[in-house]
Amino acid sequence: MTLIAPSPRRTVSRLTILGALVALTGCGGGETKVMTLAELADRSLTFALADVDDAETPDAQGAHRFTVSYSVTADGPCSRFADDVTATFNGEPMTLVPGGASDVGGRAEACENSRAYFNFDPAAWGRQPVEDITVQLQDASSTVRLGVLKAKAKRKFTFQGEGTPDKLRVGQSYAFLWEPATEVPGPVEALLLREGGRAPGVLNVTQDGNKATIDIPAGTPQANHTLTLGADLEGSVGECTGVASCSGAIFHSQDFVLSVVP
Structure with a gap:
């Protein structure tokens, strides 16, 4: 499974879409059929x-991962990769999850996607230049290629202005820039969780392009907190061959451990 363990600081809906990519749906009585890439x-x-x-949990499973996943069909059968399928990410091997019938969640007639994933090193990506991502799946029957433009980049929120992001004052506003600066993410969300707390507060965010400004409410307790900023954006497809269509998204979230002071 590629799903990141749930956290009270995160928006579960986004992680379900971007982290899991595991669809469970009715599929011909739970029948599995080994299928070539040409058949898919x-x-x-x-x-x-x-x-x-x-x-x-900086090293949580799936926290820094690129996944490609085949769709499933409502009337089945459930697809399973043939043994000769290989997958690469910019020339490096990917991990294959063959897919097939699944009883996850007690559903006997469900399909699990055929997919492949690549775990990346965020520190290495931070040192390397921005590049396109090219994924290639291949077997004896066909070659599938996906190209995502300028997607191989380490995203981050960078604190702007005076002071430091580890000490924020009640009633003040603070700005963060999404990087790479050439990207404009979808609406940035901000959550603030008090140390030892269970339910995070949702902060007001004003966004101007890749700049997000948050407000620390006047009633915020003076204590240690974790601020989580998160946003996503649609990936730009430059190549898509061997399948009916290609689409996807990029999601980044980042924690700041800080103190809220008067």
């Missing part, structure tokens, strides 16, 4: 880049 050519390919910098 009428299905869509979905990709997701998850870039989650979590202060509590």
